[in-house]
Amino acid sequence: MNKYKETFGVDISKNVFDVFGSTSGHNQFNNDEKGFKSFLKILSNNSIVAMEATGYYHYRLAQFLYKNNVAVSVVNPLSVKRFIQMKLAKVKTDKSDAKAICEYSLANDVPLYNAFTDVQAECLQLFRLMDSYLKKRTATKNKMHGEETLGIPSKFVYRSLKRDKKHLDKELAGIEERLLELVRQEQQHQLTLLQTVPGIGAKTALFLIVVTDGFSKFETGAQLCSYVGITPTTRESGSSVRGRSRISKVGNKKLRNLLFLCAFNACKYNRACQALYQRIVNKGKSKKLALIAVANKLLKQCFAIAKSGLPYDADFVSVLAEK
Structure with missing residues (x-):
């Protein structure tokens, strides 16, 4: 099922990433530029590297390998988890997880990773930041409501919360403006078309x-x-x-x-x-x-x-x- 000469499974964390090759076995590298280059040296021609989508940690390695013409696949963590459960595995370590990702990739037709453009990458970062600020603003509004229900809220506390909410409102408006600017650079026509669908707004x-x-x-x-x-x-x-x-x-x-x-x-x-x-x-x-x-x-x-x-x-x- 797998057309590649060798398949590598990668389990990545903050400081290191464990690699398990279908023929070369286990290795470990630092999760930095130097570690990426060391890993690149052991990759043979016509290899594929599979890793789980793990928030921030997998992104840099995936981008690095893609730019160096290495076939990369970013797989759904839930699919790998179900695969491990199906095998009734009793051991869970970084090494065993890397091996499981390798075996999953050998057994399945995994999708190839397409690197983000600079605009796409910035847009995704902006959306993550927006989501974080929206949660903070909701928490601030709930806190303001809580203070109001006390009947005699502290003026100092209430003013501080109002300043915090005002600051978050300003930051969110700035993020939306920047997002609109970025998407218009590449997808203005599509952005206009989607908003013709009744019910679909700009955001x-x-x-x-x-x-x-x-x-x-x-x-x-x-x-x-x-x-x-x-x-x-x-x-x-x-x-x-x-x-x-x-x-x-x-x-x-x-x-x-x-x-x-x-x-x-x-x-x-x-x-x-x-x-x-x-x-x-x-x-x-x-x-x-x-x-x-x-x-x-x-x-x-x-x-x-x-x-x-x-x-x-x-x-x-x-x-x-x-x-």
């Missing part, structure tokens, strides 16, 4: 473009919905197990939350989404389930618009969205 359009690399990472709308994590999962077994259908939630949480917010507006102003929502509710299903279906529909509409390169048309996009 969601921005985020969609960034995380999907202009929708180039996906071939179908169904693949995109699976990535976001708004596809239903069913739990049934025999005659006794009849679990409730739920969304998978294995995907991009931030994008999923934005789409749910957009779904409320889509139910009012998007003809296809409105009809879908009413049809599900009229069947006696919950409103939450109907909103999930609307979010799914909305995402497929965005995919259809991005791939067609045409502005939203209620009749035309409905046909494309079903594909």
